[in-house]
Amino acid sequence: MNLRVEQRALAQSDQDDVIVLGPSPADSSFSATSTEGAYKILGVRPGLTISVFDMVIGADFVGRFATEPCVAIDFLFEASGQGWILGSDAEQRLSSIPYRPGRIYIMVAPQGSVGLYDVPVGTRFKGMDIRVDIGLWQKLGAGDLLANLDEHHALHMASGNGTWVGVLPVPPDLLAVARALFDSAMVENDDLAFEARALDIINASIAAMRRTQPAQTVPPRDRRPLQRARDLLIAELAHPWTLDDLARAVGLTQKRLKSGFKSLYGFAVYAFLKERRLLEARRVIESGEMNVTQAAIAVGYSNPSHFSQLFLRRFGVQPSRVLALRSGEPVSSERPAVPASGPTP
Template identity: 25%
Template sequence: MPDKPPKAVSRSLSDLLADVRLSGQTWVYGDFAGQAGCAVAPGDAVFIHAVIHGELRLACTGGAMAELGPGDVAMVLSGEAHALRTAPGARAQPHEGLRRSAGCDVPPAMAFGDGPRVTARVLSGRLQAQWPGDVSRAALPSLLRTGTTLFQSDAMPLSGMGAGSAALLTRIAETLLIAALRADPGCRRILSAETRDPIEDALQLIVASPAQAWTVESLARSVGMGRSNFAAHFTQAVGKAPMEVVAERRMEHAASLLRQGRMKVAEIAEMAGYGSEAAFSRRFSRHFGITPSQMREEARAVREEAVPMPRFRALLAGARSRAVRASENTAEPATTTGTIPSDKIFFTQGRRD
């Protein structure tokens, strides 16, 4: 029998979000010294990482990635293996504190790396999730990024101090998850009361995680369809094959990162889902007609031209111009050889011997 799109959901978005629950008390601080990292083993859980200070990159085995800074919160909804690193290529030590569920009252701290000082601190949790019965968890993005804007900027650090911290942190995480699901267009569509279009859901998954190792089969499974029917319906609706759209989205994602000018080509290749920088460069050049390095340099030149001269520099330039004009006027030689009028003679007092 041919696959059919999921049936219409009659419940409101609030009803569905009310069924989202997080439980558990597994929380731990991670202190990263120098170039360090941690590797989190997969599990039937939702992993949450809130950056207290410093900057890290989170990379999932499925290809989803995120650059995180102070105040950012990342949620690995899929429970897949992932790693946090302060620098590309940093060694990722196993994160024993998140290997299994283990309740605590106050989050302990674990150290990663052996640098002279702590460069990043992360508060991480491993929690059990309950989802609405008529919502497929597989259709949700594997990685969801949010922030603590609902609370004060120091809400997470303060909540992790003192007795009862774990219970409070879990409630905060649940609130942040519901807010993130509500705010994300793709998640809202999946949870909405309208009839869901599996092809539109697939497009949203590709846009949200372009670096993930998508295949036609994995996309079809994520939206609840068989491979053959999904491929046929997708090509008919979009006008392109699923993997063509995946490749185009990866190129757009890579171009956006290149224009920002903050990352190396090898890093961008990885974040675009390519294991080889050479393969990425060849695909990029065929798609855009220029190499990744050329696009980055062109974007840098445009940024430099667009930067206005700071006001104080403009003032200094104006002052210099006025000074030059004044010096030119005073430097003109005197052409008058006549007698100076007596009323224009000035006397200065000299030294008395």
């Protein structure tokens, strides 16, 4: 194994030993492979550890992971493969979680969790894993969120056996913070700046979870059709959706679709679709998978000029500029989204 491993506590953390809440390079699954790269586990403070990793996966990177009770916030800059939440017998695969770059994964496991992972040989796996134990999560004022996470939550991707996983695209401003934190862990020793960036990311993740809590005013009978409507929009971004088409597809009236969707997900239907289209377009442009015109068409915009105007308004930068900088440098002029309702997604 050519994986360089470091484990230490930050200078101000008041810890002698780092308690690893999640997977560790000391696990046999790491040592049994020819994985190359760097893996660091940093103890920020009691109850808070951060792992940063940049690895090229060797052979047979398939195995089981276990985590202590915690909330895990994961950024993946480069990734492939998938994981599974396991059932109480530690054998049954309950839910799968695809590993994809450009996303934040939030795993909530109040009682701990076990699962499986499978990453293809040759994959570059680069990112960070922030683990907050349940006691510290509650001290941060987010304990109430733990009781409101189910399959109806807007961020829900997978759940089972007491574990909940949500996923959201990385907002551009938060991506810049994440990259700065990653760089400071890999090449610098500015522990105070590292801790500050980590707390910024945790705070932003809590805010995202709180913004998208299910509204209690949505009738229970409408929740599943509304979730189906959301899934259809995400699965078919390029489809020329109308409210009538979407309402008929999920068995709701337009009125119940419009009011319920806004209450449950915090966006009007068309604003949600526009946001998802632009985030996906940004992802494929940044990754180099598509040029600007291809990305526009892939997410439903036949007019590249109109697409570029919407992209600029959303991210504060032209898509052609993002294409030019896709090597990894953050674009400092980006700004958070202000979703606008309207008839044109």
